[in-house]
Amino acid sequence: MAVVMPTPSTNDRAYTPLIREYKEHRARARKAGRKTVDSRRPKQHAPKGDWRIWLLHPGRAWGKGFTAAHWLRDRVVGGHARRIALVGSTNRHVRQVMIEDPLSGILKVCPDAVYRRSDAEVIWPNGAKAYVCSAENADKPPLRGGNFDTAWPDEVDSWGLETTNEKATTAWDNLTLSVRLGDARIIVTSTPKPGRIVAGLLVRARDEGDVVVTTGSTYENAANLSPQFIKDIERRFKGTRLERREIYGEVPEDVADSLWPPGVFHHRRVKADQCLRVAVGVDPSGGGDAIGIVAAGQLTPELFVVLDDWTTTGSPAKWARRTKELAEKWRADVVVAERNYGGDMVLSTLKAASTQMPVRMVTASRGKHIRAEPIALLYEQKKIAHRSGDAALDLLEEEQRFMTTTGYVGEG
Template identity: 40%
Template sequence: MNIQLLTQLITHFQHELERRRTSKERYNWQLHARPEQLIPKGDWRIWLIMAGRGFGKTRTGAETIRHWVDSGQYRRIALIGDNILNAEQVMVEGISGLLQCYPPGEGPVYERSKQRLVWSNGAVAELYSAESYENLRGPQFDAAWIDELAKFRTAEATWDQLMLGLRLGKAPKCIITTTPRPSELLERLNQRADTVITRGSTFDNADNLAKDFIDLMHSHYTQTHLAAQELYGHLLIDNQGSLWTRSMIQYQQPQEV
């Protein structure tokens, strides 16, 4: 082998090593996630993430499922959206969905006709919708991810069917990613002893959002009722007979410390 060819091979090898290192860093969630986006420690069954739009809820849900599957902890997973199209376009194929969490060629295969993701280690994640919550009857799971629970018209029924099927393994878990809306179910989940709650605002993720968008939110919405719910992720509740209702209150942005 001549020196020129050997030099070319060494250079190619070095470039390939650098490409793999860069790719590994790019897809390393531990390097890019904010602390509140990492899986909580402790003995919990439900991780409820109630946060404003753009917080990074979807990416957090997808990366959590990725970790659970890749670590071998969970193998039968339910992915539940408001409807199948949303589940597919947001949770699976979206810019922050499961398929985007992996380097090309290393992630699960999405079997569109069967509405499921299949990993090389045998794990399977099946798509379900709140519109057809009865489909949750029969199957059983060891983990689940629900996206935008607060917008489900059949939230109670969907939740009940999931809980009846979330029964495999030693410690079944469910992650919920949602922008809050007034909901008795969310109120109850907030009060459960086995629920870990993460709250956050749109502005927590400002570094990854368009500056024009952040400026617009600050200038037009930060002192509105809409902002309290949609930007700051607050669960707004009207008490029966109260003199002041959500629509009567002007939301005040928390002061920066």
């Protein structure tokens, strides 16, 4: 049964603070000239049909938060949303991004709504109520054991960055089980990075039909974006493997027999002093190909983390200098370099960059995909994670997807 907040009475002392808060809020809204104007593009309106979940995974700055907030407003005004779950990685994320964002937050889209921070709730004049929930509190009410008719989980595949992957999974499972009242519906907003939850929803959309998917390009919202932002995002992603994902909102298709399928990557926040040991690997290439330079550390006896990918092109002096800088950044215990291309030149080049750099030379005797198989297995066992918050590691993950049981099938 939906919970309806009683209509406040001016003679009821219990509701006097709430009445005052509503009046003050409306007065501020009128003074600031805040009006509810529907400026959505056609794709930002909810699809028709009897769907359960609406998944939004467009390119950057497309307006997915703006779309979700308007959808909530429509549900509240139409009487379909009485108990709403707002779910982010943390309570702070829900407050700052979903509720208080000055351009696309709930309070901007719904001027009559009131955010009661002490109670972690958003209340509308008709009694509809939204509850702040987070993955970090996945096992606690209101997410656990709650009863909702509407939910907005934001950036679902990033929940594990602020908490743990286990809590993120628990939060998602508890949420989907709790949205069960009336015309129960969920809007999921996410970047198009192929994490476990989004990948599962895409399969569900294809096989079951109760999930509808909307994607779109950054350029669709260009009228509301700074021209400099457009230039910056093009400078960063144009011509890279991430262009289709970050600008056009396309989730990469599965690669047949990939050693690193969608959902296999896990992420952690890591500081240099947390690692028991750190190694930097250098893979000089033949010809003019890129030189792989990657740092990895050991967090526990059973957990390793990829820290940085400084892969580069250029002269031996350049990649040797980059190797030295990366080793210094993470206080590496050893630099491991392949001698297959360059032989003793590799060692002498590294020593020329720094005589203090501890270098260990190795010779690769098998193909890359053969050597990658046991490493990929450790990813599946959650024994290898990637440091979160690094765009270079996003590109590394995209490249790893194209390493298959028969070899590398990507470009380059």
